[in-house]
Amino acid sequence: MTTHPAHPAARSIRTTPEGLLWEPSERWVRGRTGDITVVDSRHPVLVWEPHLPVPQYAFPRDDVRTDLLRPAKNPPTGTHTGSQIFYDLQADADVRPNAAWTFPADDLADHIAFEWFRRADTGLDHWYEEEEEIFIHPRDPHKRVDALPSSRHVRVEIGGQVVADTHAPVLLFETSLPTRYYLPREDVRPDLFDATDHSTGCPYKGTATYWSWRGEGDVPPNIVWSYPDPLPAVAAIKDRLAFYNEAVDITVDGERLERPVTPFSAMLRRRP
Known part of the structure; x- marks a missing residue:
């Protein structure tokens, strides 16, 4: 049986030197563009950036179709906390600029985050937690x-x-x-x-x-x-x-x- 150190028995929110908060999630999360599944992960993490009130998902690289990612031609600045590495997503003939990025934190170095929904021709088309489609942003497990x-x-x-x-x-x-x-x-x-x-x-x-x-x-x-x-x-x-x-x-x-x-x-x- 494969073990995943990012999923301890007692879940807790962790803090990075960059001011990011993150914790493991046990939800099965998938992201699709058109008919292509770009993300399929049973071990995502939720990340809270200091300037955003809602969380985002970041995924282990092994759970991402990295063959569809290209170094961003025009990476943005200041959009995500300290992030400098961005990727364009190329699925068939469709290119989504700056659709994905990595956080600078050592704890999250092997994870990739995505724009949650398609906006201004970036991001993915559909996201699912288990079998339910989720819109706008991930649900916060600390919110009722x-x-x-x-x-x-x-x-x-x-x-x-x-x-x-x-x-x-x-x-x-x-x-x-x-x-x-x-x-x-x-x-x-x-x-x-x-x-x-x-x-x-x-x-x-x-x-x-x-x-x-x-x-x-x-x-x-x-x-x-x-x-x-x-x-x-x-x-x-x-x-x-x-x-x-x-x-x-x-x-x-x-x-x-x-x-x-x-x-x-x-x-x-x-x-x-």
């Missing part, structure tokens, strides 16, 4: 996402106007983020919002669709979202509507909540 039906009284206002009022919300608790309140559609004023073509993906919840405020005021677009086909773990939020706490006023059981400051706050300010 719980969707709990509630009887709390939730009221949402925009510019002093009540746009939603319910006693039947589903509260979504996600580590390091404010509680999100998913409301029945019948308790939201649909005439005050317009559907947009904006969409986002979440590895914990699925793909969201959005609506924008029709009224006046300094309100960012795409302020309301819904998951028409959420992942099974959060099925309770299906077709419900949620608002960015960062940009609207939410009152719960008579208590006005402070608008939180999150990574989404800056994103909402940047929107045209």
Whole structure:
């Protein structure tokens, strides 16, 4: 039986001199581009870079189709912590620039990381943990996402106007983020919002669709979202509507909540 020292019986997060955090994962992970499996690993490691809130996978070289990698023609600078070695991925006639790289840490010297999803013609097309396709980024094993039906009284206002009022919300608790309140559609004023073509993906919840405020005021677009086909773990939020706490006023059981400051706050300010 082959042993893998990177998988001790007691898992723990390790720190490198470069400020990277990493730990072994026991998930079977595969990455594909087109019909080609580029990565097939039962011994990946999760890596957290200091400037990123979500982890990435790095894979033992033996689990990677290194024959498809070429030294990058135009390697980027400053995109990954201390990384200077990048690879272009050539699969058939398709070339994905800077699709892979190595971290400078000695602990990770024999591992290769990949862009998790295809963006600006780089990265891979599909990723799987076991038999489930995963989107956007790997799931963080230290993060929980719980969707709990509630009887709390939730009221949402925009510019002093009540746009939603319910006693039947589903509260979504996600580590390091404010509680999100998913409301029945019948308790939201649909005439005050317009559907947009904006969409986002979440590895914990699925793909969201959005609506924008029709009224006046300094309100960012795409302020309301819904998951028409959420992942099974959060099925309770299906077709419900949620608002960015960062940009609207939410009152719960008579208590006005402070608008939180999150990574989404800056994103909402940047929107045209």
